[in-house]
Amino acid sequence: MKNEIPFFFRNGTYRLFGILHxxxxxxxxxxxxxxxxxxxxxxxxxxxxxxxxxELARRGDPVLRFDFKGNGDSxxxxxxxxxxxxxxxxxxxxxxxxxxxxxxxxxxxxxxxLGATLAAxxxxxxxxxxxxxxxxxxxxxxxxxxxxxxxxxxxxxxxxEIQRDRRRLVQxxxxxxxxxxxxxEISWKLYEGISDIxxxxxxxxHGNRCLIVQIDNRGGPIREKILDLGxxxxxxxxxxxxxxxxxREIMTxxxxxxxxxxxxxxxxxxxxx
Amino acid sequence: xxxxxxxxxxxRDGLSLYGMMHIPKDSSLRKKTAVILLSPGIKxxxxxxxxxxxxxxxxAKEGYVVLRFDFHGLGDSxxxxEGTFVAxxxxxxxxxxxxxxxxxxxxxxxxxxxxxxxxLGGLCGGAMTGLIAGxxxxxxxxxxxxxIPVTNxxxxxxxxxxxxxxxxxxxxxxxxxKIRDVSAWKRFFSFESDYRAIWRILFRKAPPSSTQRxxxxxxxxxxxxHPEGNSVNESNVNMLFPQAFHKMVFSSRKLLLIFxxxxxxxxxxxxxFWQPYKQIYRNKLNFIDIRILKNANHIISxxxxxxxxxxxxxxxxxxxxx
Numbered sequence: 211m212k213n214e215i216p217f218f219f220r221n222g223t224y225r226l227f228g229i230l231h232x233x234x235x236x237x238x239x240x241x242x243x244x245x246x247x248x249x250x251x252x253x254x255x256x257x258x259x260x261x262x263x264x265e266l267a268r269r270g271d272p273v274l275r276f277d278f279k280g281n282g283d284s285x286x287x288x289x290x291x292x293x294x295x296x297x298x299x300x301x302x303x304x305x306x307x308x309x310x311x312x313x314x315x316x317x318x319x320x321x322x323x324l325g326a327t328l329a330a331x332x333x334x335x336x337x338x339x340x341x342x343x344x345x346x347x348x349x350x351x352x353x354x355x356x357x358x359x360x361x362x363x364x365x366x367x368x369x370x371e372i373q374r375d376r377r378r379l380v381q382x383x384x385x386x387x388x389x390x391x392x393x394x395e396i397s398w399k400l401y402e403g404i405s406d407i408x409x410x411x412x413x414x415x416h417g418n419r420c421l422i423v424q425i426d427n428r429g430g431p432i433r434e435k436i437l438d439l440g441x442x443x444x445x446x447x448x449x450x451x452x453x454x455x456x457x458r459e460i461m462t463x464x465x466x467x468x469x470x471x472x473x474x475x476x477x478x479x480x481x482x483x
Numbered sequence: 484x485x486x487x488x489x490x491x492x493x494x495r496d497g498l499s500l501y502g503m504m505h506i507p508k509d510s511s512l513r514k515k516t517a518v519i520l521l522s523p524g525i526k527x528x529x530x531x532x533x534x535x536x537x538x539x540x541x542x543a544k545e546g547y548v549v550l551r552f553d554f555h556g557l558g559d560s561x562x563x564x565e566g567t568f569v570a571x572x573x574x575x576x577x578x579x580x581x582x583x584x585x586x587x588x589x590x591x592x593x594x595x596x597x598x599x600x601x602x603l604g605g606l607c608g609g610a611m612t613g614l615i616a617g618x619x620x621x622x623x624x625x626x627x628x629x630x631i632p633v634t635n636x637x638x639x640x641x642x643x644x645x646x647x648x649x650x651x652x653x654x655x656x657x658x659x660x661k662i663r664d665v666s667a668w669k670r671f672f673s674f675e676s677d678y679r680a681i682w683r684i685l686f687r688k689a690p691p692s693s694t695q696r697x698x699x700x701x702x703x704x705x706x707x708x709h710p711e712g713n714s715v716n717e718s719n720v721n722m723l724f725p726q727a728f729h730k731m732v733f734s735s736r737k738l739l740l741i742f743x744x745x746x747x748x749x750x751x752x753x754x755x756f757w758q759p760y761k762q763i764y765r766n767k768l769n770f771i772d773i774r775i776l777k778n779a780n781h782i783i784s785x786x787x788x789x790x791x792x793x794x795x796x797x798x799x800x801x802x803x804x805x
Contacts, residue, residue: 393533
């Protein structure tokens, strides 16, 4: 595709990889940075991101999809990344998008799962435009416990027993070792940084409009934590969208998330007035 | 030192395929064989837990130009994937769905890098794509297959019917371990269990030994004879596998097949292909290198296993395509 440009861009000492989706018509003024979810969720969700980025470009909205430090095709090892570097990467991606596409007035953030959480935190730090949170991780500690569980499951599958339980894994982390989760090496700094996140316990200073989407395959109701987050972010709308958890390995193939895509585009249209 | 460059190439249908090329900077040390890494299943050129990023970095450090890219409809590439169930898509990949995209990648490297000899590599479906593509293309001089599947994946397949003795033994052990587990019994009486599968696993007959099996032989034209009613024909073996394997080996191309010890795909390979077929290859064993990663899973997630696999593959490349 002529309007999709893969490139590396520098954030300090390392290079990040991104794909710029140039709009197929005159830019409408708002561009979007897409923030991938964590670790293997990024790979399962990639095609939905690609499809949505292409849809936005068709409508005239420039998009930058990029990999965080140590993720995907970006430089660095996975264990080198942490919440601080991730937020710095989002800021860098926002600046890069503005530089690359003339006529962009403001940059919005769209993220999925931990990518949504990081987008919300980055919006707090950067002068951003719209914020779109797809099924954000609200309780970082709970999420990290799920990540550790994947290590326990792998141990069970390989050794037929748990050789290092959850307590030992955390101890390993505190002693400076990494813990493997589905092939990704988690460092203490990353573990601690994500575990400390309680998105609905902090005020996010985001001046623009925000869409929070709960994704589930049953059709609601919206969880209290999500509603709570909606109350913490000014000018936010909270909706539920029925969609399979396409960021995980499931039986069905989900190259598109049509309900999620349609709901998000309709919300964007409503913002445009 | 290595340059990593994003690339876009066209496949035969004009669809743009996106990828990443690793080019050793010192052209005097650059090898005359390139490595192409083929994406596994529906994942992208990054591979699970960035496995392909690490593989490409290791091989490029050895002097090989490495290309990893997304098949059409996957990753960043153009096109769509039709299909409801992932298993059915896997099944179509194992029938050669992406072979023409491999051809496009080789054509791209020939044009852009002037390299005309290729080692194809990949995990799971990527390995099978490489085997099928390589068997029909003399530019392919070798294959690195990680956890290559020998059976047909399909949502319709009754897995318990085609279970290997290794899988059945593993499940039997786990059932016996659950005998005192109240929740397991509750589930058993909830009518949610797959009783047919449990019955098959607990009471299946031992399979015939390899010597008792009907002999499978190579026909003079290089194809393989599959006598009616033999154990392999009755199994769910993807018949493209033995055909492509045979073509590769009998045209003197080298295969490095690495399996993870705890992967059902290893048990399937061993029981359904290697044990019954290996007599055909007794004079060709110098073209076949089969290795088992101890304490490893299908995606080779633990770092020690990954390091061992990278060591083996680098040694094999160095030894054969220097």
